Amino acid sequence: MDSTIQQRRDEILAKKAKLAELKRQRELRKEASARQSLAGSPSPDIAQPSPSRSDQRRDLESLISGLVGDRPSSTRPDSPAQRVTRPHSVISSGQLSSDNEAPIQYVPITGVDQGMQTLSIAPLATVFEFDAALKQQKEQEVITYSKGVQANIDDWQPQRSRGVGDSDSEGDQSPTSSPRSKRLSRRQKEREDEIRANLRKEIEEELKAVQQPAPEGGEVDGKENFPFKTLSNEELNAVENSDEFIGFVERSTKVLERALDQQLGYDILADYALGGENVDEEDEGYGSSGGKKGRRVKEIAQFWDERWSKKRMISDLGFSSKFPELVLASYTKNPSAPHDPDGLIQVWNLHMHDRPEYIFHAQSDILTAKFSPFHPNLIIGGAYSGQVLLWDTRAKSAPVQKTPLTGSGHTHPVYSLDIVGTQNANNIISCSTDGVVCGWTVDMLSQPQEFLELTSPPPAKTEDMAVTSIAFPQSDPTYFLAGTEEGSIYPCHRYDRAGAKAGVDSRVKYSGHAAPVMSLDFHPAKGQIDLGDLVLSASVDWSVKLWKVRPPAATGPANAAAPGATQVVSPILDIAREDLVYDVRWSPVKPSVFALVDGAGSLEVWDINVDVEVPVQKVSPSDNKRGAFATMPSGLGYMNRSLNKLAWERNEGKRVAVGGMDGVVTVFEVGQDLGGVETRSEEWSGVKRLVSRLEGVGEGVNGK
Amino acid sequence: MAQNTPDDTLALLTRLSQKPGVQSTLVLARDTGAIVRTSGLISKSASANPNSTLPASSETSADNYTNTRKEGGIHNAEDVASMVWSFLTAAGDLVDGLDTEDEVKLLRLRTKKNELVIVPDSKYILVVIHDTPPA
Numbered sequence: 074m075d076s077t078i079q080q081r082r083d084e085i086l087a088k089k090a091k092l093a094e095l096k097r098q099r100e101l102r103k104e105a106s107a108r109q110s111l112a113g114s115p116s117p118d119i120a121q122p123s124p125s126r127s128d129q130r131r132d133l134e135s136l137i138s139g140l141v142g143d144r145p146s147s148t149r150p151d152s153p154a155q156r157v158t159r160p161h162s163v164i165s166s167g168q169l170s171s172d173n174e175a176p177i178q179y180v181p182i183t184g185v186d187q188g189m190q191t192l193s194i195a196p197l198a199t200v201f202e203f204d205a206a207l208k209q210q211k212e213q214e215v216i217t218y219s220k221g222v223q224a225n226i227d228d229w230q231p232q233r234s235r236g237v238g239d240s241d242s243e244g245d246q247s248p249t250s251s252p253r254s255k256r257l258s259r260r261q262k263e264r265e266d267e268i269r270a271n272l273r274k275e276i277e278e279e280l281k282a283v284q285q286p287a288p289e290g291g292e293v294d295g296k297e298n299f300p301f302k303t304l305s306n307e308e309l310n311a312v313e314n315s316d317e318f319i320g321f322v323e324r325s326t327k328v329l330e331r332a333l334d335q336q337l338g339y340d341i342l343a344d345y346a347l348g349g350e351n352v353d354e355e356d357e358g359y360g361s362s363g364g365k366k367g368r369r370v371k372e373i374a375q376f377w378d379e380r381w382s383k384k385r386m387i388s389d390l391g392f393s394s395k396f397p398e399l400v401l402a403s404y405t406k407n408p409s410a411p412h413d414p415d416g417l418i419q420v421w422n423l424h425m426h427d428r429p430e431y432i433f434h435a436q437s438d439i440l441t442a443k444f445s446p447f448h449p450n451l452i453i454g455g456a457y458s459g460q461v462l463l464w465d466t467r468a469k470s471a472p473v474q475k476t477p478l479t480g481s482g483h484t485h486p487v488y489s490l491d492i493v494g495t496q497n498a499n500n501i502i503s504c505s506t507d508g509v510v511c512g513w514t515v516d517m518l519s520q521p522q523e524f525l526e527l528t529s530p531p532p533a534k535t536e537d538m539a540v541t542s543i544a545f546p547q548s549d550p551t552y553f554l555a556g557t558e559e560g561s562i563y564p565c566h567r568y569d570r571a572g573a574k575a576g577v578d579s580r581v582k583y584s585g586h587a588a589p590v591m592s593l594d595f596h597p598a599k600g601q602i603d604l605g606d607l608v609l610s611a612s613v614d615w616s617v618k619l620w621k622v623r624p625p626a627a628t629g630p631a632n633a634a635a636p637g638a639t640q641v642v643s644p645i646l647d648i649a650r651e652d653l654v655y656d657v658r659w660s661p662v663k664p665s666v667f668a669l670v671d672g673a674g675s676l677e678v679w680d681i682n683v684d685v686e687v688p689v690q691k692v693s694p695s696d697n698k699r700g701a702f703a704t705m706p707s708g709l710g711y712m713n714r715s716l717n718k719l720a721w722e723r724n725e726g727k728r729v730a731v732g733g734m735d736g737v738v739t740v741f742e743v744g745q746d747l748g749g750v751e752t753r754s755e756e757w758s759g760v761k762r763l764v765s766r767l768e769g770v771g772e773g774v775n776g777k
Numbered sequence: 778m779a780q781n782t783p784d785d786t787l788a789l790l791t792r793l794s795q796k797p798g799v800q801s802t803l804v805l806a807r808d809t810g811a812i813v814r815t816s817g818l819i820s821k822s823a824s825a826n827p828n829s830t831l832p833a834s835s836e837t838s839a840d841n842y843t844n845t846r847k848e849g850g851i852h853n854a855e856d857v858a859s860m861v862w863s864f865l866t867a868a869g870d871l872v873d874g875l876d877t878e879d880e881v882k883l884l885r886l887r888t889k890k891n892e893l894v895i896v897p898d899s900k901y902i903l904v905v906i907h908d909t910p911p912a
Contacts, residue, residue, distance in 0.1 A: 312806065312813050313783050317900050322786045322804075325896040325903040326793050328883060332894050333796060333907060342887060342909075427796070 078307065331424045367746035370678055370690040373728070376402070376421040376738040378429060384409055385417060387732030389441045390720040395449035397722050398423040399430065400730045402738045403442035403454060416456055418442050418464065421738060433464040434471060440488050447496050451515065455487030461503045461513060474518045481520055483509055489543045493550035502545070502567075504555065508538035512567070527555060527565060530579035530639060538563070538577065544593035547605050552625045554583070556590025556610060564625060573625075581623055585644045588614035592656045600664055602757040607764065609667055611657035617669055618644035619681075621764060645767040646685060655733075656719045662726035665760045666747050674714025676731050678747050682759040689747065694731065694739035725750055790814055793905065800891060803857055803904040810862055813901065818854040861904050865897055
């Protein structure tokens with residue numbers, strides 16, 4: 074393609090050269106004839122009449138261009154007017170337009186070639202479609218034309234036709250025209266006057282015809298003659314490298330993918346009177362669970378991207394509170410792609426199944442991430458490098474802010490962070506595995522606003538506390554629980570308060586787990602009864618434990634009897650599972666419901682009002698999406714199904730996202746009994762009764 | 778929002794054209810109507826104007842042919858382009874007539890056989906023709 078363009082350029086260049094050559098010859102001839110006419114000898118020269126002829130022609134041309142000039146089509150030298158009056162050039166210009174004009178013209182019509190023969194106005198209507206650059210090129214030619222030395226015009230016109238059609242037309246013209254014009258120059262003049270008059274008439278008529286449809290012609294013509302042609306390679310490159318095009322594709326393909334995926338979900342044109350095979354069947358296959366209708370758990374979507382999800386594990390999941398259809402997933406690095414960024418966050422849209430809505434990067438593995446509950450565009454994350462990062466969905470994939478690697482922040486991996494406070498005053502609290510807790514403002518991540526070092530209370534072997542997870546109660550942003558690698562859970566204060574210094578409150582210890590605590594979650598009490606002191610913890614010791622935490626203010630007086638002694642609190646409920654439990658989360662709406670994911674790859678949904686020993690539902694993600702281990706031998710199937718994280722949709726509590734080793738995000742929808750906003754008061758009181766019963770049992774067992 | 782290189786852009790379009798059910802895709806420049814990319818469409822002028830054959834699009838369309846189950850569904854790119862254009866113009870006129878400050882953002886046209894989804898943007902137009910579940 075390039076070569077053809079090049080070829081045509083060469084042709085044009087060659088013609089220009091020829092044109093110059095002709096000009097020179099004409100000058101020479103003029104001089105010669107002048108000399109000869111001075112000498113009075115009858116000259117066989119051919120050029121003598123030419124100037125006059127060309128003068129007249131020029132008049133015509135200028136007339137034409139004067140009449141036509143107000144239209145942009147004046148940029149086209151071979152306007153139909155000339156074709157009318159000079160049929161000789163019609164053919165050749167027609168020829169030209171097919172093999173010479175075509176490359177110059179930005180948008181030749183497929184119909185142009187045939188149209189040329191007739192008096193079609195098509196080219197006129199389309200000329201204003203010229204590409205800027207090409208137009209310039211065109212206009213340069215026009216400059217030569219209008220500025221043109223007088224002799225030019227004559228030459229220039231036939232030149233174009235000669236160039237391709239009859240290369241001997243120069244010789245053609247000279248012998249025929251010169252003797253005739255010499256002998257009959259007067260008569261010829263008359264004739265040309267006549268011709269000129271005719272021409273003017275014709276032009277005027279034609280102009281009328283052209284200009285009349287012109288005002289509305291833009292669109293009318295657009296329909297019939299719009300040049301729907303494909304672009305040349307160069308044009309294509311130019312278009313595809315433009316930011317506009319890139320942005321357009323980004324936007325429009327997203328819209329289309331949503332549109333197509335929506336189609337798959339439900340056909341709005343479904344006619345239930347027809348067929349009937351399309352009626353929504355209650356499928357109870359793989360990936361969904363049977364049981365009572367309200368307690369159903371059904372898989373609704375799986376997200377995996379060939380390019381980015383490959384060989385990465387999911388490290389965290391979160392729903393957006395503003396846009397409940399958005400799920401973010403953070404990933405660890407892909408060990409086999411050293412050139413890809415280590416850290417990755419993909420924001421998935423439940424309405425777009427095959428492609429993430431956004432992709433964010435980081436230099437280091439992202440271990441935890443969540444949407445800011447106070448700002449729908451912001452995403453915060455904690456990295457293996459100890460950095461806390463902030464991304465903005467309105468910006469590019471790189472973080473808009475990040476904490477420095479050195480200095481006052483974290484120097485160990487940040488496995489846990491949260492945003493606490495209110496809409497107008499909130500802080501990011503991050504915690505690294507060396508026990509450092511930092512408070513940041515969203516506006517400034519260059520320096521922590523708070524810095525707190527958690528140290529293990531005396532009986533521990535090491536001073537540093539290896540914190541694996543933290544959790545803030547709903548009601549009090551100054552107090553939090555920290556789960557450690559050794560299995561104990563400690564209450565911590567962000568600030569000094571009566572009876573306790575900032576840091577670990579050594580007077581209380583929640584002891585029960587024998588292995589690292591993977592997850593801690595306070596009850597998101599939003600109902601009639603305050604259950605905000607209930608905490609769930611999950612550990613790789615194959616258990617989930619339910620705790621009733623001491624209110625931080627009450628720890629002081631309660632402990633006054635035995636100062637210095639650590640009060641050891643046991644869980645009020647111990648739920649043993651069949652595998653490592655990686656994550657556990659309360660339902661954001663149902664007071665008695667929580668979900669957990671385990672190393673065997675199951676999502677279990679529990680309702681402690683129904684049963685405290687077996688889950689209400691247990692499901693596994695289906696195999697529809699090929700995860701990272703899809704090609705591995707099935708013997709490893711056990712390993713690769715492990716689920717690391719789960720997240721509830723915060724507003725309605727109807728959806729749960731889970732993800733794990735294979736990098737696949739799976740979203741389940743739970744039935745009415747396990748999710749949805751309407752809760753009955755019995756559910757709250759039921760939990761309250763259960764807790765007090767459990768407390769009683771626990772105390773009896775402990776012999777207190 | 779993420780990596781914005783031409784290659785990725787092309788990959789996005791290719792992905793779209795390879796989605797199950799998608800018969801053909803077409804990217805038009807809005808101002809000139811020039812066809813930027815196609816897949817699953819034949820080009821009438823391909824023989825007349827060799828410049829119009831797009832290497833990239835021919836490969837996507839080749840992929841797409843395997844995707845396309847019914848041969849009758851393959852249309853002529855220029856025809857589709859002009860028809861889409863006039864449809865869009867008509868739709869634009871309608872919207873303009875209702876509210877001059879409004880504009881067309883998305884056109885979905887369901888037919889008995891398939892669906893056209895047209896996304897008009899300020900500079901370009903993306904058209905996808907895809908199969909719909911038999912209704």
